[in-house]
Amino acid sequence: MESAAYSADLAAVWLTLKLATVVTLLLLVIGTPIAWWLARTRSIFKGAVGAVVALPLVLPPTVIGFYLLVVMGPHGPLGQLTKSLGLGLLPFTFPGLVIASVFYSLPFVVQPIQNAFEAIGERPLEVAATLRASPWDAFWSVAVPLAKPGFLSGSILGFAHTVGEFGIVLMIGGNIPDKTRVVSVQIYDHVEALEYAQAHWLAGGMVLFSFAVLLALYTFNPARRKTP
């Protein structure tokens, strides 16, 4: 009984880490071009896109979860698509949880990277261009290395925020062991079952984890280097 409970806890920890890692990697891929565009565009849509990206900061997770459920459900456009592709439906699956988390953690990754890109300014990219670097080349050889602190902050915040989410997981993923039952949900279950000792292990672990993440963020994130 005891060991079974612990293995359920370990499975939840493992699933949480897997979810956060996948989501962070996806967010770096998706968020970087969005951050680049937001940092450099003079388009009239900049404000609107920036606002959409920032929505998860203010909306309750249940609202995002609800609409994602509708969109991914059997009558939603994404649900129709995944069904016609023979993938079944996304709610209550790990991929569904990944998609929901990507939405939910998007601003935590986009905003630090966008700020870092903006801080670089125009000049280093102009210099790169006059030294024969194409825009693509300059992006990788100048912009990304100079925005490293932003990528670091964005990754840490995106990872930590995904680890800490709860409401959206319940809405989209439910509570399926090994598939969608992450640490925050597991803690909820333990408390519901009055298993306070086990809740303590996980909850205390989360506190330590979060503290360590923020400590790393504030300690190791180098002060923005000045461009000589």
Add this chain to the structure above:
Amino acid sequence: MSDDIHARFRVDRRDFSLDVDLQLPGRGVTALFGHSGSGKTTALRAMAGLERAPGGYFAVGDEVWQDESRSLFVPPHQRSLGVVFQEASLFPHLSVRKNMEFGQKRAATVAFGVSLPEMAELLGIAHLLDRSPGQLSGGERQRVAIARALLAAPKILLMDEPLAALDFKRKQEILPYLERLHRELAIPVVYVSHAPDEVARLADHLVLLDEGRVVASGALNEVLSRIDLPAAFADDAGVVIEACVAAHEADNLSRLEFPGGAIYVTRCHAEVGSWLRCRIHARDVSLALVPQVQTSILNCVAAVVVDLAPTDTPGHVLVRLDVAGEPLLARITQRSANKLDIRPGLALRAQIKAVALLA
């Protein structure tokens, strides 16, 4: 000539417009001189392709980089040019060596057959190659930026006030290197500046810009000696002469010779036989109808009045003189001009109170 530079740009913004059509020599240093807001930096950015001037045209020799009449605009990274900005703008994440390699390894050809260590030697930065840009002084950073631009094998070097952000001491530290490049490089340089002393020291060709328009363009002395442009240089009006060091004399004076005669300056370090640039301000030249014997002024040359014009200084006139084919400017009072009856064609003596050596 086929190696000439042709630049024509029109930029219209709400608060600023630029309209220039320039034919510049394909060799030597061309200074774009003007006050801030005169459009000199915009013209330089348009040449680099960092700004696209509608209806523009820009060609260096046979290479046409912009010709909007056939919708041609070569982006900056495909132009063989080098740019040195006011702030050195070194990449802070790369060492000095990596900064210098950045353009070199992306360039199609080897720059002037000069290797990276040789270029570092030429600019006196060989001992800094493994440092990071943050550890360099302002003058050192700017020299690295110049070396980095040159290693990318440019066909033209564009410099946007490269010394403006430096203090006097750092400027003095860099100027000899710029003069060296001037002598040793075969490519044309367009040098944007608002400092008359830099222009006098480095330029061969001078373009005066004011409010986005070309006021004058020509060989350095041809423009400097124009008396219809007193506002451009104001109190700094004067000419530049190239003189040869003839002898260092025992009483701590050096004799310099130029076509118009000999001038004496405080003993300089240049070798006998070498050429120096000197600047003679109009305010330091006075005129006498007969040779003066009882005077402390050593430098006195025979001159003929070409023409004269009023200056911005009330009560003063600028007199343009011909000294054996070389132009010289004198600023004297209107009263003196009337008293001596200064008029074109008059032969007289020009007394030079001070000569500034530029090297």
